[in-house]
Amino acid sequence: MSLFLEISFSAMANGLHNWLAGSISNATLVSVTEMAIAGVSLLLFLVPLCFFLGYMERKVAAFMQIRLGPNRVGPKGTLQIVADTVKLLFKEGLTPNASDKFLFNLAPIIVVVTSMLAMAPIAFAKNFQIWDINIGVLYVSAISSLAVIGILMAGWSSYNKYSLLGAMRSGAQIVSYELSVGLSLISIVILTGSLRMSDIVASQADGWWIIKGHIPVIISFVIFLIASTAEINRAPFDLAEAEQELTAGFHTEYSGMKFAMFLLAEYINLFIVSAIAATLFLGGWMPFHLGNWSFFNNVMDYIPGSLWFMGKTFLIIFIIMQFRWTFPRLRVDQLLTLEWKYLLPISMVNVIIVTMMAIFGWHL
Amino acid sequence: MELYDILFWVLSAIAVSCALGVILSRNPVNSVLFLILTFFAISGHYVLMNAQFLAIVNIIVYAGAIMVLFLFVIMLMNLNADVEPQKGQLVQLAGVISGGILFLVVLASIKTAKAEIMDKTSTDIGLISNLGKVLFKEYVLPFEISSVLFLSAMIGAIVIGKKEEVKTSATAKMEHVSE
Numbered sequence: 001m002s003l004f005l006e007i008s009f010s011a012m013a014n015g016l017h018n019w020l021a022g023s024i025s026n027a028t029l030v031s032v033t034e035m036a037i038a039g040v041s042l043l044l045f046l047v048p049l050c051f052f053l054g055y056m057e058r059k060v061a062a063f064m065q066i067r068l069g070p071n072r073v074g075p076k077g078t079l080q081i082v083a084d085t086v087k088l089l090f091k092e093g094l095t096p097n098a099s100d101k102f103l104f105n106l107a108p109i110i111v112v113v114t115s116m117l118a119m120a121p122i123a124f125a126k127n128f129q130i131w132d133i134n135i136g137v138l139y140v141s142a143i144s145s146l147a148v149i150g151i152l153m154a155g156w157s158s159y160n161k162y163s164l165l166g167a168m169r170s171g172a173q174i175v176s177y178e179l180s181v182g183l184s185l186i187s188i189v190i191l192t193g194s195l196r197m198s199d200i201v202a203s204q205a206d207g208w209w210i211i212k213g214h215i216p217v218i219i220s221f222v223i224f225l226i227a228s229t230a231e232i233n234r235a236p237f238d239l240a241e242a243e244q245e246l247t248a249g250f251h252t253e254y255s256g257m258k259f260a261m262f263l264l265a266e267y268i269n270l271f272i273v274s275a276i277a278a279t280l281f282l283g284g285w286m287p288f289h290l291g292n293w294s295f296f297n298n299v300m301d302y303i304p305g306s307l308w309f310m311g312k313t314f315l316i317i318f319i320i321m322q323f324r325w326t327f328p329r330l331r332v333d334q335l336l337t338l339e340w341k342y343l344l345p346i347s348m349v350n351v352i353i354v355t356m357m358a359i360f361g362w363h364l
Numbered sequence: 365m366e367l368y369d370i371l372f373w374v375l376s377a378i379a380v381s382c383a384l385g386v387i388l389s390r391n392p393v394n395s396v397l398f399l400i401l402t403f404f405a406i407s408g409h410y411v412l413m414n415a416q417f418l419a420i421v422n423i424i425v426y427a428g429a430i431m432v433l434f435l436f437v438i439m440l441m442n443l444n445a446d447v448e449p450q451k452g453q454l455v456q457l458a459g460v461i462s463g464g465i466l467f468l469v470v471l472a473s474i475k476t477a478k479a480e481i482m483d484k485t486s487t488d489i490g491l492i493s494n495l496g497k498v499l500f501k502e503y504v505l506p507f508e509i510s511s512v513l514f515l516s517a518m519i520g521a522i523v524i525g526k527k528e529e530v531k532t533s534a535t536a537k538m539e540h541v542s543e
Binding site for chain 2: 149152
């Protein structure tokens with residue numbers, strides 16, 4: 001239809017697959033090569049993404065606090081994050097003497113690997129996914145719940161009371177907020193009838209769920225945003241690394257690249273959470289359509305799906321970044337009260353309402 | 365050897381060696397971490413059998429929730445040989461006997477069980493829709509009863525937690541008075 005659709009990402013992936021299948025006869029080798037290519041391209045995508053998110057975080061913070069933010073290194077301060085990375089690379093990676101050295105060095109790797117694994121079922125564009133698994137949504141929630149193991153390992157192996165306290169807080173927080181995240185995901189799964197990411201996106205061809213699903217879906221969208229902000233330990237739920245109370249929480253003892261790994265994982269998690277929200281509630285790579293306005297709809301179709309996806313994802317990232325400078329940090333008891341006394345009951349009732357909507361077909 | 369066989373053997377080796385690590389490692393935290401790895405290997409087996417749903421539920425429930433709570437408790441208590449009270453000989457003997465009996469039962473059931481070789485390509489019993497149909501059609505009564513069991517366990521935990529709280533506040537009051 002248009003030039004953009006001709007050279008889409010899925011066409012590139014298909015071309016690569018055909019070329020590999022043609023040049024390598026062994027089917028096993030083909031799939032192994034494809035996995036390697038997918039992994040490398042994921043890394044090549046994630047590193048600039050994290051650079052950009054780091055820059056964006058600083059600029060958004062500056063915007064919220066009416067100051068300029070980084071503006072010295074590079075044009076408009078864009079290279080500031082490169083300078084930071086170089087600084088971290090040259091720093092000494094200390095390992096405390098009393099620590100459990102193996103676990104101490106393993107923990108940042110586990111945290112990064114679990115967050116990278118969760119990228120697998122995310123649909124970046126039409127037919128452009130690493131792994132279109134039939135339980136994509138569950139997969140993401142399972143993998144993202146594993147990050148807490150790495151955090152607990154980091155906190156425990158550091159042999160530092162602040163680290164341990166931070167890890168324990170983070171554990172309690174992630175285990176409790178997982179429930180609300182799961183329930184708000186389930187409400188969309190009920191409406192779609194499938195856990196597969198591509199099916200969920202396809203079900204929004206005639207309208208995004210946040211529009212089609214009326215108020216209950218908006219409620220679950222808001223709950224998802226709150227609970228997933230808590231699950232990725234971002235402010236105002238950053239009790240695990242509350243610097244005024246715990247120095248730096250579970251990564252107090254980490255320095256250099258090992259610390260950078262935690263930072264990397266935080267930004268990847270932020271991206272994943274926003275991508276999931278964009279996929280489930282805002283239609284993923286589906287363009288925005290308005291009823292019968294065929295001219296408007298055609299114009300929207302000309303914008304490639306990957307741009308739609310990235311635009312929605314970064315909108316949600318922008319919102320989550322603004323949370324950080326809008327709300328004060330919660331106390332531990334307030335945190336648990338919010339989840340167990342407010343969010344969980346609301347989302348349980350909400351799931352029942354959404355189920356009724358799906359059964360009686362009340363949604364658009 | 366196909367990719368399938370290679371993966372099967374690698375996962376089996378990981379599962380068995382990590383299971384050994386659970387019982388052989390001195391540090392309880394390492395034991396729990398080994399157990400998590402074992403669950404991962406078993407989840408890998410589920411994926412090989414085209415049962416992705418079971419694999420993911422295994423990870424969510426065991427590796428993600430139960431093991432995290434285990435880790436939580438063990439790390440907080442910081443168990444080690446100095447703090448841990450040594451068990452008496454009688455208790456150790458009882459443990460060996462009950463463990464041995466369990467081993468016998470498992471061995472007997474494995475011996476009598478018919479070994480069914482799964483057709484690894486065509487099976488789709490682990491897919492979520494098929495699993496749901498089986499659970500809610502053939503096994504609906506056991507399924508519901510076990511959910512009631514879980515509910516009662518949850519309520520029991522809350523009751524015990526509440527009682528503890530009342531007691532501590534009462535003792536705190538008493539301490540306050542005695543001061």
